[in-house]
Amino acid sequence: MPAKRELTMRQLRYLLRLHHDGVSAREIGRLLGVARSTIQDNLKRAASAGLEWPLPEEATDEVLELRLFGRAGIAPGQRRRVEPDWAALARELKRPGVSMTILWEEYREAHPGGYGYSRFCDLLRGFERRLTPVMRQNHVAGDKVFVDYSGKRIGIVDPGTGEIREAEIFVAVLGASNLTYAEATWTQQLADWTGAHVRMFRFFGGAPRLLVPDNLKSGVNKASFYDPEINRTYGAMAAHYSIGVLPARPYKPRDKAKVEAGVRFAQSWILGRLRQQTFFSLAECNAAIALAMQRMNERPMRKLGVSRRELFEQIERAALQRLPADDWEFAEWRRARVNLDYHIGVHDFLYSVPYTLIRAEVDVRVTARMIEIFHRGARVGVHQRRYLGARHGTDPDHMPASHRHYADWTPERFRRWASKVGPNTEGLIAAVLASRKHPEQGFRTCLGILKLYRGVDPERAETVSARALELGALASNAISSLLASKRGKPAAKDGAQSTLFDHANLRGPGYYH
Template identity: 30%
Template sequence: MYHYRQALVRMRQGESDRQIQATGLMGRRSLGILRRQAQAHGWLDPARALPSDQDLACVLQRQKAAHPRQRSSLEPHRQLIEQWTSEGVDGTTIHAALKRRHGYTGSYSSVRRFLQSLAQTTPRVTSVLEFAVGEAAQVDFGKGPEIIDVQTGEVFKTWVFVMVLAWSRHQYAELVRDQSIETWLGCHRRAFEHFNGVASKIIIDNPKCAITKACYHDPQVQRAYADYAEGYRFLISPCPVADPQKKGRVESGVKYVKNNFMPLRQFRDLADANRQLMDWVMQEAGNRIHGTTRTPPLQRFVETEQAMLKPLPNRAPECARWATAKLHGDCHLQVDQCRYSAPWRLVGESLDVRLSETTVRIYHHHELKAIHPRLTHAGQRHTIDEHLPPHHVAYKMRDPQWCLKQAEATGPYCHRFIHRLFENRVLDRLRAAQGVVGLGKRYGAARLEAACQRALHFDNIQYRAVRVILEKSLDQQADPQQCFDQMSDAYTGRARFGRDTRKLFTKH
C-alpha cells in the first residue's frame, strides 16, 4: 500500500507514468491501472484527501477479481494432487501417474507450477522442540569420507556416527566402517564414556541395527539394543517413519561434520581420521558460537549439562547381539560363518544365539544350553564332546592311545596284536583295534589274550581272525606250537620216502 499511495501522490503532483516508473515504485502497466481507478474514484483531486489503506486495498482487490488468472489444466485433479503431496510423492511421479491414469497431456512444468501454488496457499507450519537439561540426546549416521590406508593400500568407505546432546549441542563423533549392531552399540558406549554420563532419552531414526520394524505407534527394537538401554537406563525414542525433522539437531550436526571437518583433510588410516575428528570436536566444534544458543556447546555442557546426566553404571553392559540359527544334523549351528555345537537332542530346532565380544551363548526357550569362545575367522568350528550322541563320543574318545592302553591291561599278546594293527601304513585300523578291545567285554580278558596269541602265531593280524578264534573256541585248544610239533613227528614216521635231514648230506 505504501507504493500505491506514493504513486497517487506523484500523480496528484502532475507527474506522468513514465516519470513515476523511473523512480522504481512500479511498472507502467500497474501505474496505468492505478491511474484509471484513481480517476474513477476522484483520488487525483488535490482538494480531496487520499483514500485509506483499507479503501485502496478493497478497490484493487475488486480489480484483480474482475480479471482472474487463467485456470490451470490441473484444477480438476486438485484434490488428488493435494493427497499425493501430503503423502510425500515426488512431482515427477505425480506427473507420470496423471498421464498413466487420467490421460493428462500437459507438461511437467505445469505440475511444478501447480505444486508451487499449493505450497504458497498451504504453507507448512512447524514448531521447535524444546528439551530440558540432560533430557535427550539425538543419534544418527551420515556418509563419511573414503579413506586409503597408507600401509596396506586398502581403499574403503566410512560412515560418521554422531550423538548430539539436545540441550547443550555438545556432540560426539566417530568414523566407522559399517552400520552393524556391534558398531552401533560400541559407538554408544564410547559416546557415553566421552560425556561421562547418559541422557535420559536417546532419539534415533529407524536403522536396522536398532529397530527391526519401523512403526508409528508400536516399533520393534533390536533385542541387543533393548538390553543395552536397560543396562545404561535410557529410553529409546524412534522418530516416526520418514520424519527426520524430529531429530533436527543431530541432522544439523551430521551436516556440520560433513561440511566443516571432512573437506581438505588427509587421513593415514581410520585411527588417524578418528584422532583428527576428536580433536576437531573438542576444539573447533566445541568452542564455536552456536547459531541458536549463541554460546559455545562445550561451555554449556561443562558448566550445566554434564552434571545433569545419569551416571555411568559400575559395570558397562556387555556389547552383544542376538541371532537365530537352526541346529544341523552334525550337532552344530552356524553364525557369522563359524560353527558352534549344541546338545544333539535339539537337532532341527531354532536356537537363540547371543554373541558378545568374547563368548557365544546358545539358548533354547530362554534356557542356556551351551557357552563357546567367540571364533574370529570364517570356517572355524568349536565342539563340546558332551553335545554329541553317546556313540559318537565313544568313537571319538577311543583313539589309538586308548586302544593300546586297554590292550596292555589285557595282556602282552593283546598289546602286541593292537600294536601290529597300527603298524599298517596304508589302511586306518582304528575301528579294527576298537573291535578287538571290545571283544574282551564279551569273552573276557583271558580268552582274548589267548586268541591274540594264536592269531599272532599264524601271523593273521585281522579283527576277523580274533573273532573267529573266540567264536569257535580255538583259543581253548592246546598250544599252537606244541600241536604243530606233534603233527611234524607223526608225519615223519609214516612217510614212504622220508629221510632224516641230519643224514641227508652225510657220507657213508
C-alpha cells in the same frame, strides 16, 4: 498489558459495518477468515470504547488503535515493559523442572510492572523460534540424544596399496546443550553402530533418558509410528545403559531436526576443515575428528552467547544417568537347532547343550569371548568361545549318563545301519565313533556318510569304505571326495567277500557295554 491485535484496521472497519448491518459474528468470522471468538472480542472492545458504525470522520487508524488497544504512539518493535535476558531464560528453560511459570514468577519478582504471563510466554517462544534450527525444539537437560550417520563419507588411504576406502561418519547431538560427538566407522553395520554408541556414552560421561535414532536397519528392524520393532542387539545395548529407544517417525524430518542440523554443522567442521588432510588409518582420522569436534563444542553459539561445552557443564552433565561399571560388549544373536550329538554349530565350532534339548531350537548370544545359549528365555549353557584347538566344546554336565540315556540314537544303531551296506562300511562307522572322545560327537559324521551312500551300489560303497579305512579318512567330506573321484580298490581282489578287519581306531564291542 497491551492487547494482541489479530485484525488490520481495514478489517476492523469492515467488521463494524457488517455488525451494524446485522451480520452474525460467525458469518463475519467466515468472511474475514478468523474465529468467531476473535470477532466477539473485537466487538466487545468497540462497545467498551463507545465505537459504532458509522464511525466519525476524525476516527483515523491511529485514533482507533488508541481507543481499541491503547497502543498509539509506540514505534514498531518498541515495548513499554522491561525486557528480560531472553537468551538466559532460554538456557534456564532446559534445566530439569524449570517451566515458563517459574521463569515468569521470577521475572515479575524482579520487575513487578513487567509483562503478564501470557505475553511473557509469547515473547519467550518468539525468541526461541528465532534461534537456529538446532535450538527450535524445547529439550530438557538429560532427556534425549539424537544419533544418525551423515550422508557424506571421508576417505582413508591404504598405505600399502594407495587405495582409498571411504568411512561413514557417526554424529550424536544432546538435546538440551547441543554438545556434539562424531567419529568415523568403516560401515553402518550393527557392530560399528553399537560400538559408536558405547564410545559416545563414554564421551558424554553419562547417558540421557532416550535415544532418538533414525530408522537405520542396524537400530530399527521395522519402522512404525505406533509400534516400531527395535533390533534385538540394539535394544540390549540400550538396556545395558538403562536408556529407552524412541525412533524418529518415518518421513518426518522434524522429529530429528536436532541431529540433522548437527550433522550439517559437523560436516562443515569435519569434511570442510579436514578436506586438505590425508589419513592413512581409521584411528588417525578419528583423532583429527575429535580435535575438530573439540573446537566446535568450545565455540560460542551466536544466539545463546555460550559454547556447547559450557552449556553442557552448566545444565546437562548433572542431569545424565551414571554409566554402568563396564562398557557394553557387542553380541551377535542367532537361532540354532540342537543336533543329535546335543551340540550346536557356531562359526565352525561345536558347543554342547543339555542332551534333553536334542532337536530343540535355541537362541545363541555370541560375543568375542563367550557363547551363551538360551532356551525359552532361560540360559541353558555357556562356553568360552573357541578360535583354535579342538572343534568340540563339551560341558560334562550336558552329557546323558553313560552317553546313552536316550533311545533314538546309539552307536549300535549306526553300526546296524552300516552293516546293511557291508562289513567295510560297518568298520568305517565303528572307526568314526571310536575316533571321538565321546561317541555322540561322531553321530553327525556317521549320518553324513550313510546319507552319501543312499542310492549308491553296495559294492561301490564297500570299496570306498575300505579305501577310506586305509587312508584314515574318517570325515564325510573325505567320503564324498572318494565317491566323486571314483577311486578306491576292490574290497577283495579274488572276488571273495571282505570281512571286518582289525584297525587301530577300533575299541572293540566291550566299549559300548
